[in-house]
Amino acid sequence: MKSENELQDLTHKNESLQRTKEEKERDAKKVDLLKAEIELQKTRQQTIIDIGQSKVMWSQKLEQLSGIMFNFKAFWISNMTLTRPAKGGSLLTIRVSAANSNLTDVARYRDALQNDPNFFYHFARLESFQINKQPLLNYKNADEKLDFEVKLPLTDAPVGER
Numbered sequence: 001m002k003s004e005n006e007l008q009d010l011t012h013k014n015e016s017l018q019r020t021k022e023e024k025e026r027d028a029k030k031v032d033l034l035k036a037e038i039e040l041q042k043t044r045q046q047t048i049i050d051i052g053q054s055k056v057m058w059s060q061k062l063e064q065l066s067g068i069m070f071n072f073k074a075f076w077i078s079n080m081t082l083t084r085p086a087k088g089g090s091l092l093t094i095r096v097s098a099a100n101s102n103l104t105d106v107a108r109y110r111d112a113l114q115n116d117p118n119f120f121y122h123f124a125r126l127e128s129f130q131i132n133k134q135p136l137l138n139y140k141n142a143d144e145k146l147d148f149e150v151k152l153p154l155t156d157a158p159v160g161e162r
Contacts, residue, residue: 067116074099079095093150106131106148122154129151
């Protein structure tokens with residue numbers, strides 16, 4: 001009888017411990033779900049902070065570019081595009097033409113873009129570009145023009161790290 005009672009006691013203890021184990025496992029799953037939700041919210045919060053810190057005020061950026069262009073009277077912008085390539089990041093592409101200019105003028109223009117800290121602030125680099133020279137027919141003030149694209153990838157570094 002004693003072993004029967006001991007067996008029953010042990011069976012009840014085992015059942016009780018099994019229920020406790022199942023409750024703890026459910027609680028642990030709830031904790032894991034809460035931890036995952038916390039991480040998701042932290043990621044969202046950081047994304048919002050990054051977006052807020054990386055906002056480019058394009059009207060101001062265009063005004064700064066206009067200031068640079070003012071010093072290059074023979075240059076004009078024919079197209080400007082902001083894209084987000086599949087590989088990530090954003091890219092500002094500016095198509096520029098210059099009448100009766102030479103490679104030195106284009107180099108000065110490139111330097112002016114890179115050396116203006118207010119304009120260049122949001123860009124990671126100025127990518128190299130090819131220059132196409134085209135003759136201009138039936139123009140009184142110009143014999144040829146240079147066409148090129150300026151590619152400026154936006155930096156993804158947070159404001160404090162630049």
